[in-house]
Amino acid sequence: MEHPTSPKGEYFQRDRTMHPPALTPHYKTSVTRSHKNALLSLQNSLSEITGPVFGHNELGALDNDLIRNYAHGGDPIGERIIVHGRVLDEAGRPQPNALLEFWQANAGGRYRHKKDTYLAPIDPNFGGCGRTLSDENGYYMFRTIKPGPYPWRNFVNNWRPAHIHFSIFGPAFAQRLITQMYFEGDPLIWSCPIVRGIPDDDAIRQLIAPLDLNASIPIDTLAYKFDIVLRGRRSTMFENRLEGN
Amino acid sequence: MVQPLDYLRETASQTAGPYVHIGLIPKQAGFDIFENQLGDTMLTPETKGERITIKGHVFDSTGTPLRDVLLEIWQANADGRYNHPDDTQGKPLDETFRGWGRTGSHFETGLYTFKTIKPGAVRGRHTHTMAPHINVWIVARGINIGLNTRMYFSDETEANAKDPVLNLIELEKRRETLIAQRSERDGEVIYTFDIHLQGDNETVFLDI
Numbered sequence: 484m485e486h487p488t489s490p491k492g493e494y495f496q497r498d499r500t501m502h503p504p505a506l507t508p509h510y511k512t513s514v515t516r517s518h519k520n521a522l523l524s525l526q527n528s529l530s531e532i533t534g535p536v537f538g539h540n541e542l543g544a545l546d547n548d549l550i551r552n553y554a555h556g557g558d559p560i561g562e563r564i565i566v567h568g569r570v571l572d573e574a575g576r577p578q579p580n581a582l583l584e585f586w587q588a589n590a591g592g593r594y595r596h597k598k599d600t601y602l603a604p605i606d607p608n609f610g611g612c613g614r615t616l617s618d619e620n621g622y623y624m625f626r627t628i629k630p631g632p633y634p635w636r637n638f639v640n641n642w643r644p645a646h647i648h649f650s651i652f653g654p655a656f657a658q659r660l661i662t663q664m665y666f667e668g669d670p671l672i673w674s675c676p677i678v679r680g681i682p683d684d685d686a687i688r689q690l691i692a693p694l695d696l697n698a699s700i701p702i703d704t705l706a707y708k709f710d711i712v713l714r715g716r717r718s719t720m721f722e723n724r725l726e727g728n
Numbered sequence: 729m730v731q732p733l734d735y736l737r738e739t740a741s742q743t744a745g746p747y748v749h750i751g752l753i754p755k756q757a758g759f760d761i762f763e764n765q766l767g768d769t770m771l772t773p774e775t776k777g778e779r780i781t782i783k784g785h786v787f788d789s790t791g792t793p794l795r796d797v798l799l800e801i802w803q804a805n806a807d808g809r810y811n812h813p814d815d816t817q818g819k820p821l822d823e824t825f826r827g828w829g830r831t832g833s834h835f836e837t838g839l840y841t842f843k844t845i846k847p848g849a850v851r852g853r854h855t856h857t858m859a860p861h862i863n864v865w866i867v868a869r870g871i872n873i874g875l876n877t878r879m880y881f882s883d884e885t886e887a888n889a890k891d892p893v894l895n896l897i898e899l900e901k902r903r904e905t906l907i908a909q910r911s912e913r914d915g916e917v918i919y920t921f922d923i924h925l926q927g928d929n930e931t932v933f934l935d936i
Binding site: 571573656 | 739746751800826
């Protein structure tokens with residue numbers, strides 16, 4: 484019988500106990516936007532194991548430098564940081580050429596978005612978005628300003644911890660993921676209803692990037708390390724090596 | 729204690745939040761920053777296939793259209809081949825068609841639009857053929873993990889009846905939630921595909 488997705492193997496089933504469920508009432512917006520019926524479980528077909536392929540020629544030279552990519556004759560205000568890490572899959576394999584896109588508030592906690600009316604000022608030299616591709620070993624990096632925390636209308640006194648949003652494209656549409664990176668030492672992390680929507684504390688800790696002084700640039704830029712794990716994949720199926728699949 | 733299997737664990741999902749446009753479609757957020765706007769063009773004049781427009785709304789449980797939702801679609805070309813190295817069906821590749829698109833719903837009306845081509849049928853598992861379909865992924869504020877679904881075509885009744893995924897849905901009434909309705913207006917072929925996150929007509933979402 485023909486292997487359904489030959490020659491490459493399928494992706495591991497997503498472990499949904501590690502992800503926030505659709506309905507998390509303490510994050511109030513989820514109440515009207517969560518599905519009530521069970522998801523339909525689907526085995527991988529070509530529709531799931533394939534996905535868009537991106538190349539370096541599609542990205543601009545400053546796309547991974549948020550300090551420079553929207554500067555209008557000055558530097559953005561705030562703490563200069565490098566964010567770096569690896570994109571791996573659940574089997575520990577590096578994911579090369581993964582497209583990473585990121586967006587964030589400025590140092591005062593305000594987004595450059597029509598709908599953000601928080602009283603912190605817009606920074607004229609900071610756009611707040613960037614993108615990059617992981618290299619052949621799965622490594623990625625970008626430079627930015629540490630975002631500020633900000634209040635939001637969920638409960639009266641809710642503040643979001645400082646965070647950077649990440650969108651990640653691995654090789655398959657089944658791996659598509661959006662998440663948020665938090666910063667080591669931020670006291671707001673454990674009181675945030677969005678963070679606490681994740682039922683597993685270890686899964687939350689996996690979103691908290693540690694300070695990485697060895698990757699910092701002295702008298703210039705601090706660094707944080709954030710590794711990202713996408714869904715794993717069974718290897719190419721060989722009839723004489725079934726144990727390797 | 730047994731030995732650990734040593735698998736890593738997938739990074740947990742978080743909501744894309746209300747400002748997803750900044751990162752993924754900054755033009756809609758109100759500023760221009762990237763030379764290359766990924767995802768806003770699916771077609772070139774050379775792309776093979778029937779031109780179609782997909783339009784619709786994403787509704788919450790109160791019947792209100794989401795005005796801050798971001799959608800991505802992924803589809804095969806007119807011959808039913810995905811532009812990806814792991815598609816080994818041996819069908820022709822259309823170099824002018826990546827097959828991926830991204831858009832945000834309109835900030836006032838909540839209407840979303842894709843201009844693309846109608847895909848061909850794709851091989852499914854084992855000996856099945858899947859009816860022409862488009863893979864859809866939705867993120868927004870209040871959606872904790874991106875929602876996967878599929879859009880099928882109302883003028884493919886015969887192929888839809890044999891589709892292995894549609895047939896997994898036990899309640900026939902719910903299969904209808906994945907079928908976009910075809911109409912023609914001034915020579916434009918429009919498929920209307922509304923998505924309901926919750927409620928009586930809740931769309932079938934997939935754990936892929």
